Amino acid sequence: MRASESTHTSGVRDEHRDETRLNVAISRVLIVGLLAAVALLVIGAILAIARPGVTVPHVTSVRDIPSELAALRPGGFFELGLLVLLATPFARVLALGIAFARRRWWLFAGISAAVAALLILGAVLGVTLG
Amino acid sequence: MTHVILLGIVGLVGGTFGSMVGLGGGVFIIPALTLFLGVPIHNAISASLIAVVATSTTAAAAYVREDLSNMRLGMTMETMTVAGALVGGFLGATLSKGVLSAIFGSVMIVVSVYMVVAKRAVRAPLAHDDDLGVLGHSYFDRNLQTVVSYRVHKLPVGMGVSGIAGAVSGLLGVGGGFLKVPVMVLAMGVPVRAAVSTSSFMIGVTACASSAVYFARGLIDPAVAVPVVLGVTLGAYFGSKLTLRVRSSVLTVVLAVVLFALSIQMILSAAGISVR
Numbered sequence: 001m002r003a004s005e006s007t008h009t010s011g012v013r014d015e016h017r018d019e020t021r022l023n024v025a026i027s028r029v030l031i032v033g034l035l036a037a038v039a040l041l042v043i044g045a046i047l048a049i050a051r052p053g054v055t056v057p058h059v060t061s062v063r064d065i066p067s068e069l070a071a072l073r074p075g076g077f078f079e080l081g082l083l084v085l086l087a088t089p090f091a092r093v094l095a096l097g098i099a100f101a102r103r104r105w106w107l108f109a110g111i112s113a114a115v116a117a118l119l120i121l122g123a124v125l126g127v128t129l130g
Numbered sequence: 131m132t133h134v135i136l137l138g139i140v141g142l143v144g145g146t147f148g149s150m151v152g153l154g155g156g157v158f159i160i161p162a163l164t165l166f167l168g169v170p171i172h173n174a175i176s177a178s179l180i181a182v183v184a185t186s187t188t189a190a191a192a193y194v195r196e197d198l199s200n201m202r203l204g205m206t207m208e209t210m211t212v213a214g215a216l217v218g219g220f221l222g223a224t225l226s227k228g229v230l231s232a233i234f235g236s237v238m239i240v241v242s243v244y245m246v247v248a249k250r251a252v253r254a255p256l257a258h259d260d261d262l263g264v265l266g267h268s269y270f271d272r273n274l275q276t277v278v279s280y281r282v283h284k285l286p287v288g289m290g291v292s293g294i295a296g297a298v299s300g301l302l303g304v305g306g307g308f309l310k311v312p313v314m315v316l317a318m319g320v321p322v323r324a325a326v327s328t329s330s331f332m333i334g335v336t337a338c339a340s341s342a343v344y345f346a347r348g349l350i351d352p353a354v355a356v357p358v359v360l361g362v363t364l365g366a367y368f369g370s371k372l373t374l375r376v377r378s379s380v381l382t383v384v385l386a387v388v389l390f391a392l393s394i395q396m397i398l399s400a401a402g403i404s405v406r
Contacts, residue, residue: 023194026201030191034184038363041356062345078352082180085359086345088187089338093208096201107264111205115335118212122339125216 022099029095033088037081044077090119134357136167141181141361148182148362149189149330149369150376151311151385155362156182156304156337157392169354175303177355179341181362182305186334188366193327200267200324203282203314204331207292211306211336214296235397238308242389269324273375283319291317300340305333308389322381326373 051074062083068076097112140162141155148155156178163169163177193199262268268279282288291313295306307329314325344350373381 023197023199023201027191027195030187030194034187034191034363037184038360041360044352044356045360075352078356082345082350082352082355082359085180085183085187086338086342089183089334092187092190093205093335096205105202108202108205111209115205115208115212118209118216119335119339119342122212122216123342 022096022103025099026092026096029092030088033084033091037085037088040077040081040084044074044081047072047077048074090116093119133167134353137163137354137357138361140167141358141363142365143361144181144358145185145188145362145365145367146369146372147365147384147388148185149366150373151307151326151381151388155185155365157308157388157395159358159362160303161395163354163358172349173351173354176341176344176350177358179303179337179344180350180355181358182337183334183341184359184362185366186305186330186332186337188363189327189330189370190334192367192370193330196327197269198324198327199331200265200282200320200328201331203265203267203320204328206265206285207288207310208332208335210289210293211296211299211310211332212339214293214298215300215306215336215339216296217293218297218300232397232401235393235395238389238393239397242386242393246383246386267324271321271323278321278324280319280321280324284317287317288313296336299333299336303340305337307333308392311385312389322385323373326381326385330370 062079065076065079065083069080070076093112093116097109097116100106100112101109140159144155144158144162147158159178159181160171160174163174164171169177190199194201262279263281265282265285266280268277270276271278291309292306295309298304298309299306310329310332311322311325314320314328315322320328341350
């Protein structure tokens with residue numbers, strides 16, 4: 001009885017240790033996405049200060065991002081930075097789903113996939129149905 | 131230039147307090163931008179949604195590393211929140227925001243008063259490490275210098291409220307943490323510190339869905355959003371560090387005061403009295 005209790009407790013500890021590693025991995029995804037977004041926004045801000053004659057657009061346009069970046073206009077960096085920031089939570093959901101699947105926690109892998117699918121559905125419906 | 135600095139300061143304050151109480155900061159940012167800086171309401175809402183994503187990402191990175199966020203619980207509740215956000219977004223065209231503001235403002239007044247009066251209910255019953263269930267979790271509380279373990283109770287209640295929080299988020303442009311944190315603390319037996327960090331983990335995903343639509347439609351003004359986001363990111367970093375050093379009871383009172391102020395704001399807005 002004591003041996004089975006000990007095995008169970010050890011299993012719980014292993015699971016918690018595994019979860020701590022998962023937490024660190026997810027935290028890295030968040031930090032990388034955030035730092036990339038902030039870096040792009042700061043570059044845009046520096047360009048805006050350095051080139052006061054260049055105006056910052058008051059609307060976002062995904063199509064204009066490449067040309068704005070090529071011309072080193074602050075607007076392109078602002079828009080790409082905001083886009084990277086918005087993509088970070090989605091990347092977090094995907095990373096969490098993959099991590100759950102690799103640990104064979106199928107219930108939570110399925111839940112993460114459902115959340116990702118709902119996010120995609122929402123964005124598509126929002127854009128198409130307006 | 132002064133205007134840009136003021137936008138950054140609004141973001142800094144919103145991010146600090148928002149991350150400390152598990153909200154995205156939208157409840158501070160939208161009134162401040164429209165009331166004091168003359169930003170149009172639609173631009174304020176879209177900037178607020180992006181700010182919620184920034185607050186959530188910054189705070190969650192710290193909380194997740196500290197093992198405070200219950201990611202299994204957060205992701206489970208998020209299914210209902212995102213579904214609710216979709217419904218909320220489409221219901222927005224038919225339901226009056228004033229009616230919703232009045233209903234939720236009233237509910238939040240009751241919740242905020244209850245949180246202060248019934249502090250005993252806020253103290254979650256502790257559990258043993260081998261008795262946490264599928265959604266239970268344990269973390270090291272720096273303030274108490276002990277490991278806190280808890281089981282999750284009344285999941286259906288939490289899922290229902292998460293759906294409502296998502297709908298409100300889709301309608302009003304906020305993260306919905308002001309409903310998720312109380313239900314986790316009061317109904318589900320989650321300690322307030324874990325509830326705040328789990329909410330921070332969740333609200334970014336919710337706001338991501340709405341703000342992506344704003345972005346695709348070109349409704350985000352970078353001249354407003356960028357200074358706010360940079361301020362919010364810095365504020366959320368400070369807030370997440372401060373939270374780890376503040377006692378849970380203090381955090382509960384701060385949360386109750388924030389909820390009370392927000393509920394008054396929502397009821398006044400519903401009555402046609404503009405406080406923004």
